[in-house]
Amino acid sequence: QFFVMDWLYGGTADGTRYYELVRDEVKGLAERGQSLYPERFRLLSLCSPPSHNWKLVDWMQREKGASLVSDTFDTHWGEWEWNPSRPLESLAEKCAADPHILTYNGPVEDTVEAVVQDAVDFHADGAIYWAAVGCRQGCGMIRVLKDALHQRVDIPWATIDMDVNDPTFVSDDELK
DSSP: OHHHHHHHHTTSHHHHHHHHHHHHHHHHHHHTTOOSSOOSEEEEEESOOOTTOTHHHHHHHHHHOEEEEEOHHHHOOOSOOOOTTSHHHHHHHHHHTOHHHHHHHSOHHHHHHHHHHHHHHTTOSEEEEEEETTOHHHHTTHHHHHHHHHHHHOOOEEEEEEOSSOTTSSOHHHHO
16 A cells, blocks of 8 residues: 555655654554554565455454565665755656566566565565566566575465456455
């Protein structure tokens, strides 16, 4: 959801307020030693869950205790810094530092290292790969990432075939 918010509201006052509210809520929960739902499983979320069905993630957390603790493909930004005196260049640098660009266009070894490190850093119990049918770059990495996680940190993997935007590709019951 953060990445979608960045697409739609990045650099706006509304976007900044949204991120500040989320930050403050999560910080408050952490300070009180609380979470939104009881946690049974800590899962890496690789690629984006179906944006037409954010309630699926809520269901996973609420009903199954599955917390999505990291989203490597959406959170590993490259280096860039906003320079108001060079807005177009800054925007271009931000685009080049986009996690999707780095993940899908960089060497797959860099992506493997980032995913394995997230598994270690966030104490992941497993991984879900949201395999968007229209994403050849992402789906081309499935076997490499699955094997790396199995061999290096020994965690289970689930590949969920879906479409990011088309709810008719797979039903909610099938996703669950």
